[in-house]
Every structure is written in structure tokens, then in C-alpha cells.
Amino acid sequence: MYQRTDALVLKSFDLREADQILTIFSRELGKIPVVAKGVKKPQSTLRGLVQPFCYSHFFMTRSGEMYLITQGRINEFFGNIREDLEKTLQAVYILELLDKSTVERDPNPPLLDLALQVLHYMNGNPASSIYLRLFEVKLLGLVGFAPMLNRCCNCRQTDNLSYFSPGGGGALCGDCASTVGGKRVMPATLAALRTLQQSGLKIIPRMRLSSAVLEQMEKVMEDYLELYLEKKLNLKEVMKTLKKP
Ligand SMILES: [Zn+2]
Structure with missing residues (x-):
């Protein structure tokens, strides 16, 4: 056949x-x-x-x-990616995440298209961790685990969002955090992840994010992915080791 x-x-x-x-x-x-x-x-x-x-x-x-x-x-x-070590590691991470977030024989064409779009974009632009965050947050939506970022995942209010709880399913307001728990995060971190969740790759060149926000976005997504995919992402550890001076 x-x-x-x-x-x-x-x-x-x-x-x-x-x-x-x-x-x-x-x-x-x-x-x-x-x-x-x-x-x-x-x-x-x-x-x-x-x-x-x-x-x-x-x-x-x-x-x-x-x-x-x-x-x-x-x-x-995507040959240009291989010319750059950082981009190579980022692309390998994308493939690892695709592997770990899917089961065999379960087609997901929008997820394949997302990966191709991100790789295509990375192939033609300087390395940036923001592509990974966009890939992560959109992948989670396509496999049914989208984090709630536009309102409190406990009481559904849209104001005062300044905590994040992977177990709760997303952002938390200050009122709920005192009872439910969750880690304190900068509102700018939640806003940036929300923008990536709702927009396409074209928004990326217009985003201006501090390194503190970028770092926090990475941590928030890492905690969330580990909980929902129930797997350690091996390459994440390798990338962290390489970044150490
Ligand atoms: Zn709340």
C-alpha cells in the first residue's frame, strides 16, 4: 500500500x-x-x-x-538555522516539544503549520527567545491545554491579574491568589503572553520586552508545560547550561 x-x-x-x-x-x-x-x-x-x-x-x-x-x-x-548555534538549539527544542506534546497517529495539521511558520520565520530573522514563547503558547492551545491569560482562572475577573498558577490553569487575580496560591508575576509578563496567544508572528517585531519580562515568560511557560505535558523537557536543561557563563 x-x-x-x-x-x-x-x-x-x-x-x-x-x-x-x-x-x-x-x-x-x-x-x-x-x-x-x-x-x-x-x-x-x-x-x-x-x-x-x-x-x-x-x-x-x-x-x-x-x-x-x-x-x-x-x-x-530551514538551512540558515543551522548556521547559528542558538537558533539550532531553539529549533531542536521546537521539534522536541512537538514530539512530547503529540501522540502517534493523531494528525494535527494546524500544529504542523504552526511549527513550519515559526521555523520559517526563525530561518530569516535573528535569534530570539520570543519565537519559542509564541510556539509554546500557541501549541498549548492546539493540543487542548491553552492557559487562561485574559482573566482570573478562579473567579474570571479581568482586573488585578498579577499571579500565575499552572495547576489552576492560568492567570490569577490578587484576591484569589491569597486562597488558591500561585506565583507572583509582573502584569507585563501576562500581557506579553496574552499578545502572543492572540496574535500571529507578525506582532513579534513590534513587541518591546525587558529582559526581566522575557525571563519570567520563559519560567511561567516552563512550569505550565511541565505540568500539562507531564514531561521534563530535556533540551531546556541543555540550553540553560550553555547560557551559563
Ligand atoms: Zn480571581
Whole structure:
């Protein structure tokens, strides 16, 4: 049985001899494992298609539960990202987050499109952590865990939002924080995350955020993602280690 699909390669492992097993996030089939036979041979035509940061069109055959890639072509290659270490780590983090927030065989084309848009934008612009925050907050919405950022997640009022509670599901007002708990955050942090949640990538060049706000946004999203995805994000730790002087 033949199958065609457009997909991002999330990760790959060497299999016996020249073969690799890849995890791809495909438009039609969602996240699936696929085998790329002979891909490590120098003359393999699949080599270009299965490299990291490549969005490819794959022709596959099915053998039992497994798909085999037979041919393909590159749709878009985000090659500039690989010229920059910071951008490379950020893009790998995006792929890791895609992997950890999805289950196999559950297609989510809007989520694939979000990842492609963010990678495309990163490929043509200087490195900035703001792309990651936009990706995180929009991904959470697309997998059904959008944080409530425009009103208190306990009493629903829209004023006096100055706390955040991952367990409560988002922002908290000062009144509720004294009973429910939650960490104090700057209103500017919540406002910036709200803007990213509601807008597209085009808003990013117009956002002026202090480093304190950017740092707090990262922490807020990290706590929230860890709770809702129930997984430690390994690459986050690597990125933090690299940032240390
Ligand atoms: Zn409240």
C-alpha cells in the first residue's frame, strides 16, 4: 500500500547497517515512525530529505505497522538555522516539544503549520527567545491545554491579574491568589503572553520586552508545560547550561 505525506523529521536513530528509523510529524498521519532504508549510503537519494529541519514530501509503502520511505522531495529546508548555534538549539527544542506534546497517529495539521511558520520565520530573522514563547503558547492551545491569560482562572475577573498558577490553569487575580496560591508575576509578563496567544508572528517585531519580562515568560511557560505535558523537557536543561557563563 502506497502513501504520500508531507512531514517534518522530528528525530532519527541509526538502525542496522545503513538504515535509520525516523519519527516524522506528518500532515496526513500525525506522528509516526518510518524506516529509511539505506539512507546512510553515500549514493542514497533520501539523505537530503531526512536531515533535521527539513520539511519533505515522502512517498512510502506500508509493511505491517511500519512505513518505509521509498522516495521524496524537499518542500522547504530551514538551512540558515543551522548556521547559528542558538537558533539550532531553539529549533531542536521546537521539534522536541512537538514530539512530547503529540501522540502517534493523531494528525494535527494546524500544529504542523504552526511549527513550519515559526521555523520559517526563525530561518530569516535573528535569534530570539520570543519565537519559542509564541510556539509554546500557541501549541498549548492546539493540543487542548491553552492557559487562561485574559482573566482570573478562579473567579474570571479581568482586573488585578498579577499571579500565575499552572495547576489552576492560568492567570490569577490578587484576591484569589491569597486562597488558591500561585506565583507572583509582573502584569507585563501576562500581557506579553496574552499578545502572543492572540496574535500571529507578525506582532513579534513590534513587541518591546525587558529582559526581566522575557525571563519570567520563559519560567511561567516552563512550569505550565511541565505540568500539562507531564514531561521534563530535556533540551531546556541543555540550553540553560550553555547560557551559563
Ligand atoms: Zn480571581
